[in-house]
Amino acid sequence: MQREYTAEFRFYAQLNDFLAPKQRKRTIPYRFNGHPGIKDPIEVFGVPHTEVDLIIVNGQSVGFEYQLQAGDRIAVYPVFKNPDINPLCKLREKRLLCPRFILDVNLGKLAKRMRLLGFDSLYRNDYSDTDVVNIALSEQRIVLTRDRRLLYSKHINYGYWVRAVNVENQTDEVLHHFDLYDLIHPFIRCLICNGMLIPVVKTDIKDRLEPKTRLYYEVFHQCADCQQIYWEGSHMENIRQRFAIYLAMPK
């Protein structure tokens, strides 16, 4: 019979969101045989590896390849926005400078919101989980999902489980988590297809405009991919006011 060993885990900050209530903010014993990789027990506790940025075992920073030993004391930390907090070895050293996202099928509204704020955000309501994983891998995109099981895929390097249910709170949550405030560029992307918007001369598109739009508006943009037309008018002004808190942009 194989001998059973015990190690102790403790999860910090928002990683507690994933744990069963009685496991939160306390030391949790973990029994095991042999030498499992440290990623396995972390995911057994319900924490996707994509949420983890730093693992300390007996005072030393380790990577996911670390194999659990009897008596190990393990502290698991989430991604910190301020890199100065932990100068030790981090699991994902290279923060994506210009983050690009792919959103699962439950996050259509958030996808539009992210596009509105200028973030490259792929979304289709017919993406399968496999599509999401494959595209994230091949294009180095961050997976945003409401289904934390998706983040257990070993092929996903960057991912985030969106906790909030309504789109306003989801937007706040993602901007805050990835510290995106300095990267907001509103009105550069098509809300429908994620394509880039380019300025277009009114005379080139006037046949496609409703009479009132043709009459009242002068400044137009068009999606380079799906040809959707956007104009600067009351609609954009509404959006600008609604998002003033994020935008802080010159009028």
Ligand SMILES: [Zn+2]
């Ligand atoms: Zn488009």
